[in-house]
Amino acid sequence: MSTQRAAIILAAGKSTRMKSSRSKVLHPVGGRSMLAWTADLARSVGATKIVCVVGEANTDVRAAAEALGLDIAVQEPQLGTAHAVLAAKGALAGFNGDVAVLYADTPLIETPTAEQVFDSLSQGSDVTVLGFEPEEPGAYGRLITKGDELLAIVEAKEATPKQLAVRLCNSGVMAASRADMFAALDKVDNKNAKGEYYLTDIVEILRDMGKTARAVSASETEVMGVNSRPDLALAEAAFQNRMRERAMEAGVTLRDPATTYFSYDTEIENDADIGANVVFGPGVRVAKDAIIHPFCHLEGTSIGQGALIGPFARLRPGTEMAAGSKAGNFVETKKAKIGKGSKINHLSYIGDAEVGEGANIGAGTITCNYDGYFKHQTIIGDGAFVGTNSSLVAPVTIGAGAYLGSGGVITKDVPADALAVARAQQVNKEGWAARYNAAQKKRKAKKS
Ligand code: UD1
Numbered sequence: 001m002s003t004q005r006a007a008i009i010l011a012a013g014k015s016t017r018m019k020s021s022r023s024k025v026l027h028p029v030g031g032r033s034m035l036a037w038t039a040d041l042a043r044s045v046g047a048t049k050i051v052c053v054v055g056e057a058n059t060d061v062r063a064a065a066e067a068l069g070l071d072i073a074v075q076e077p078q079l080g081t082a083h084a085v086l087a088a089k090g091a092l093a094g095f096n097g098d099v100a101v102l103y104a105d106t107p108l109i110e111t112p113t114a115e116q117v118f119d120s121l122s123q124g125s126d127v128t129v130l131g132f133e134p135e136e137p138g139a140y141g142r143l144i145t146k147g148d149e150l151l152a153i154v155e156a157k158e159a160t161p162k163q164l165a166v167r168l169c170n171s172g173v174m175a176a177s178r179a180d181m182f183a184a185l186d187k188v189d190n191k192n193a194k195g196e197y198y199l200t201d202i203v204e205i206l207r208d209m210g211k212t213a214r215a216v217s218a219s220e221t222e223v224m225g226v227n228s229r230p231d232l233a234l235a236e237a238a239f240q241n242r243m244r245e246r247a248m249e250a251g252v253t254l255r256d257p258a259t260t261y262f263s264y265d266t267e268i269e270n271d272a273d274i275g276a277n278v279v280f281g282p283g284v285r286v287a288k289d290a291i292i293h294p295f296c297h298l299e300g301t302s303i304g305q306g307a308l309i310g311p312f313a314r315l316r317p318g319t320e321m322a323a324g325s326k327a328g329n330f331v332e333t334k335k336a337k338i339g340k341g342s343k344i345n346h347l348s349y350i351g352d353a354e355v356g357e358g359a360n361i362g363a364g365t366i367t368c369n370y371d372g373y374f375k376h377q378t379i380i381g382d383g384a385f386v387g388t389n390s391s392l393v394a395p396v397t398i399g400a401g402a403y404l405g406s407g408g409v410i411t412k413d414v415p416a417d418a419l420a421v422a423r424a425q426q427v428n429k430e431g432w433a434a435r436y437n438a439a440q441k442k443r444k445a446k447k448s
């Protein structure tokens with residue numbers, strides 16, 4: 001790839017149909033914003049400069065775009081897609097290469113598809129448009145082609161009945177050299193049905209300048225745009241199906257694929273076995289042979305080889321389950337490193353903790369990590385045995401091989417290999433219960 005690449009991301013629209021106080025392009029698909037998806041696509045094809053076009057009112061989009069490291073161009077007012085791209089002219093002044101226009105509300109386009117658009121330029125096209133054949137062409141612009149050449153894009157509102165019958169539509173993605181794109185944009189007017197400056201007009205303008213236009217195509221799911229909550233749900237479903245298929249193709253067992261939910265960055269190795277109703281929030285890695293039983297929720301967590309999780313486990317950010325470790329039913333973890341082969345089998349909260357290797361954390365163990373103001377750390381050494389229903393009041397360290405009697409409230413460090421008993425001594429009073437019961441029965445009989 002010798003020619004430099006840049007991208008212009010259009011995000012100045014109003015997005016009224018979302019009925020949201022948040023701008024449309026900040027709504028998430030697969031756990032990250034549509035804007036982030038688009039920026040990532042641009043990066044994945046090697047765009048060295050990415051300009052995000054925002055409206056004055058989209059202060060949230062602007063902040064998000066800046067956080068993503070994008071350059072900002074403001075388009076105010078919004079007079080159409082050509083006008084939007086022109087807003088990025090200044091930001092690309094020093095750039096001499098190919099530029100793709102992307103829409104920030106189209107999150108599912110894949111890298112090879114965007115590559116195809118740029119590649120077409122290096123194969124002799126001067127302007128290339130990404131087309132698709134929707135089930136309902138409706139309001140999309142129609143791509144008028146002849147052989148392998150693109151003659152024009154006609155907006156539905158301007159189209160003749162014959163043009164409206166064309167099935168190949170404009171996805172909105174378009175690429176040309178920066179020089180050609182802005183030379184053509186300068187000639188776009190707004191004498192059309194909507195009174196807007198149409199980016200699509202540059203195809204004919206460039207052809208009139210003796211340039212070549214081509215179309216490449218993608219599937220409808222890939223180029224679907226999100227305008228409303230139902231669209232957002234459709235995009236999410238398409239994303240989930242894509243991830244499910246990929247996971248299974250990569251050798252992951254999904255017991256009930258339709259109920260496994262992924263994030264954009266979920267990584268699962270082959271021979272992991274995922275039960276029904278498992279949700280992977282952002283930042284999850286699962287190693288080979290791990291088994292995740294049904295109804296688990298994981299975020300920011302790494303699961304080591306052969307680890308056993310759930311059913312009904314909630315693993316929160318900062319959890320690292322080492323190989324062969326176990327977090328069973330109704331176990332919650334957060335910022336917890338659980339060493340090789342260590343087991344937390346039932347009903348526990350382990351937060352801000354480090355557990356060594358081969359430790360056993362009994363049922364009902366709670367790390368009391370929060371004092372109402374600050375969080376504190378619990379350290380549990382290799383091979384320690386934490387009795388059931390232990391409260392570990394952090395900061396506290398349990399030495400390797402230590403043994404905690406059940407029901408303890410552990411407030412002091414426990415040395416390695418020691419026994420700690422931290423509960424009241426048991427007292428047995430012979431015959432007490434029999435005397436008590438007899439006395440109470442007598443009182444009750446008198447009252448009735
Ligand atoms: C556009 C295309 C149409 C294509 C369709 C695909 C034009 C003239 N038409 O139509 O051929 O089939 O997309 O979805 O380009 N935007 C701005 N500033 C503006 C106007 C729009 O930033 O002044 C942004 C919007 O936020 C949106 C994108 O550009 O992300 C597309 O704009 P929209 O008005 O939705 O274009 P369509 O009429 O759908």
Ligand code: CA
Pocket residue numbers: 225
């Ligand atoms: Ca649109």
